[in-house]
Amino acid sequence: MKNRFPCRGREDHGQALVIFAAGLVVFLGFTALSVDVGRYMWARGQMQSAVDAAALAAAQSMPYGTAEASSYATAYWDKNNNFIKSQGENVSFNVAFPEGNKAVKIQGDADIPTWFAKFFGLNHWEVSASATAASQVLDIALVLDTSGSMxxxxxxxxxxxxxxxxxxxxxxxxxxxxxxxxxxxxxxxxxxxxxxxxxxxxxxxxxxxxxxxxxxxxxxxxxxxxxxxxxxxxxxxxxxxxxxxxxxxxxxxxxxxxxxxxxxxxxxxxxxxxx
Structure with missing residues (x-):
């Protein structure tokens, strides 16, 4: 006697492959994005360290004038941002002295191109950091010896x-x-x-x-x-x-x-x- 009940499970063959392919695309997307995010975090940390070093060097040199302070700031910026200089685009660095010349503000900006995120429409990361340092004026007490020949x-x-x-x-x-x-x-x-x-x-x-x-x-x-x-x-x-x-x-x-x-x-x- 022929089976009167149709087998409906035959139409589900091959769906696992489709699900796997879709999941693989998502997985690769997250993996690629993590690489670009890692590059962004590395660039952000290095830029902050570079502007911090530049600000401290400039503040210590401010008693010798703003020109000397700017020179030291630039030198320390150049020594501490190798990744930014090699991987970044539109890199900018600015030294500013607020009114009174008792403090110095350092600003750094750069664009870090992405490797994989560009396929999702993100061509670069915008990285920026700033730091401010002040030249502290100290009160000096002079102690004089009043004994003996003094x-x-x-x-x-x-x-x-x-x-x-x-x-x-x-x-x-x-x-x-x-x-x-x-x-x-x-x-x-x-x-x-x-x-x-x-x-x-x-x-x-x-x-x-x-x-x-x-x-x-x-x-x-x-x-x-x-x-x-x-x-x-x-x-x-x-x-x-x-x-x-x-x-x-x-x-x-x-x-x-x-x-x-x-x-x-x-x-x-x-x-x-x-x-």
Whole structure:
């Protein structure tokens, strides 16, 4: 007997292939779009980093003028946007200084062409970023030392001051003076004084009173080849005769007591050559 019921399932053959093809198109579309979106995100991040670096560099250079600041901004922009320069189109960079020249604003723009999104009508991404930085003005407090020689209103002149100043009481590196003298050392702290004349107590002051030419030359160098005691010798060009330096402060010897091992001195001055 023939089957009286028709088979209706035969018309569904091949529909899975159509669904797969449609899904594949959608999948490839999303994959392609993700590539272009990734390029956009990379370009956006690099542009922001580039304008940030340019703004900071310009702000730090603003004390030297806007031209200097613009030059530094351009240099830092160029060093930090390699992807933008190689892949972008219509790349623009602008440096602006708001009124007062205390801040700088950087603006960057570019078009990043798409690879796959163009098939969906999107030919490029518009990428832009901006950054603003300010040059901060600081209040500087100057602390002045009012102790010791810093409290004087004037300083007595120090002989031989100039570029040829040697700056040493003894030849550099000599720790054992010639003549059997001990290396001069303080035995008492230098007392504070309201005046300029001070008494300094040492362990041995004979080195300053020596009248031996050879001893003086050995202790103080060729410039002191004289039988005149060091503290009494008239200074010559480039020679600091009669001067001692303690803690970067100069003292001029005015009297020597071998009995008490003391020097009577007047305060000199502290300057860039004593540091």
């Amino acid at each position: 409290c004087f209103t004037s300083y007595p002149p120090v002989e031989g001051d100039g570029p040829n100043w040697t700056g040493y009481v003894m030849s550099p590196g000599r720790l054992s003076p010639a003549g059997g003298f001990a290396f001069p050392k303080l035995t008492q702290p230098i007392a504070a004084s309201s005046g300029s004349s001070i008494t300094i107590h040492l362990n041995d002051v004979r080195i300053f009173t020596s009248t031996s030419s050879s001893t003086n030359q050995s202790n103080f160098g060729s410039g002191y080849s004289s039988s005149t005691p060091y503290w009494q010798r008239v200074p010559t060009s480039g020679v600091r005769a009669g001067i001692v330096m303690i803690d970067n402060e100069l003292f001029k010897i005015t009297a020597v007591s071998t009995a008490n091992n003391t020097l009577t001195v007047t305060r000199g001055q502290t300057n860039d050559r004593t540091s």
